[in-house]
Amino acid sequence: MSKKTETQNRTFLQELLNTVLYILFLFLLFFGIRYFLFAPVSVDGASMEPTLHHEDRLILNKVSSIERFDIVVFPAPDDLEHQYIKRVIGVPGDEIVFDSNTLLVNGEEIPETYLQNDEKIYEDWNDSLYFDLEMLTGATTVPDESYFVMGDNRNNSKDSRSFGFVSQDAIIGETQWRFWPLDKFGNVLNN
Secondary structure, three states: OOHHHHHHHHHHHHHHHHHHHHHHHHHHHHHHHHHHHEEEEEOOOOOOOOOOOOOOEEEEEOOOOOOOOOEEEEEEOOEEEEEEEEEEEEOOOOOEEEEOOEEEEOOEEEOOOOOOOOOOOOOOOOOOOEEEHHHHHOOOOOOOOEEEEEOOOHHHOOOHHHHOOEEHHHOOEEEEEEEEOHHHOEEOOOO
């Protein structure tokens, strides 16, 4: 075999190895980003209407800190094969009271601009227009490392009113960005 052919073979093998390593690096980078930082999620159902709709596609941020009114994703407490997407209403230490279509957090009236503009939004919910944390959970405030979550479609949402607090460790991440459908692309907190 001539030196020229041997050099060409070595160059080809080096290029092939470099390409394989490059593809492996990209795969590991993509997997790392998806597993540790960001992932796509899909809305299943109507519990977050009008903010989110069935089959909306969102970007889940797995490294952000959780604040009141963020939209979070966590395993469904009653069906671990599914995930719930809900809004954080109460953070650790908060007192939550709902009275006559008004949400009170720590005694302060909170305008819920993300809800449907309907005075009877709670009409069917538990045949009651009043609740507080103690009635629902036995606790007077949201415990440390826990959150009180609710769906925006209060008449059609299984949330902390039925399954209690969500542990900080159970939350997979929070979502602010919708990428599908394209006509609703953007920040879901501002839409």
